[in-house]
Amino acid sequence: MKILVxxxxxxxxxxxxxxxxxxxxxIRDWGLNIKAECGGACTCATCHxxxxxxxxxxxxxxxxxxEDLIFSTxxxxxxxxxxxxxxxxxxxxxxxxxxxxxxxxxxx
Ligand code: FES
Numbered sequence: 173m174k175i176l177v178x179x180x181x182x183x184x185x186x187x188x189x190x191x192x193x194x195x196x197x198x199i200r201d202w203g204l205n206i207k208a209e210c211g212g213a214c215t216c217a218t219c220h221x222x223x224x225x226x227x228x229x230x231x232x233x234x235x236x237x238x239e240d241l242i243f244s245t246x247x248x249x250x251x252x253x254x255x256x257x258x259x260x261x262x263x264x265x266x267x268x269x270x271x272x273x274x275x276x277x278x279x280x
Contacts, residue, residue, distance in 0.1 A: 173188075173189045173190075173191065173260065173261075173262055173264065173265040173266075174186050174187065174188060174189060174265060174266060175187050175189045175195060175198060175260070175264070175266070175267045175268075175269060176266065176267070176268045176269070177199055177204060177221075177268075177269050177270070177271065178268075178269070178270040178271065179204055179205055179271050180205055180271050180272075180273055180275075180276050185202065185204060187199065187202045187204075189260045189264075189265075189267075190260065191260060191261050191262060192259065192260065192261070193259070193260050194212055194255065194256050194257070194258065194259060194260070195221070195255040195256075195258040195259075195260060195267070195269060196208050196212060196219040196254075196255040196256035196258075197212070197256075198260065199219075199221075199255060199269075199271070204271065205271060205275070205276050205277055206218070206219055206255070206271060206275050206276075206277070207219070207275055207276065207277045207279065208255075208256060208275075210256075211256075212256035213256075214235070214237050214238055214241065214254060214256060214257060215241070216241070217241040217242065217244055217245050217254060217274070218274065218275055218279070219254050219255040219256045219275055220242065220245050220247070220248075220252060220253075220254060220255070220271075220272040220274050220275045221252070221253055221254075221255045221258075221269040221270060221271055221272060221275065222249050222251050222252055222269070222270040222272055223251040223252075223253050223258075223267075223268070223269055224251070224267075224268035224269070224270075225251055226268070227264075227267050227268055228250075228251040228253075230263070230264070231253065231258060231264075234253060234254075234257065235257070238253070238254050238257050241254060242254065245272065245274045246274060247272050247273050247274050248272075252272070255269065255275075
């Protein structure tokens, strides 16, 4: 499966994803600009992405913890998610995500 990730500079990257992996892990391991400070423990919000509206409704609903963390970011959108909480599977082949500015390694 593949995911399409637009980075903070607007460049689109087609990344090979693996069933059962977190989207954050794929984005990080391909070297894109994502901080993912807590390593996927859902405690930092530095893996924040905007999900393409066509895909947003196909993802499982966010937990309250995830929603609270998204709310703490300054660049949230209606389709914001934390990419460490998106578990990839074949039904998500072609998933489109955009890295939020707040997920950048040098974000404040
Ligand atoms: S990596 Fe920290 S919340 Fe996703």
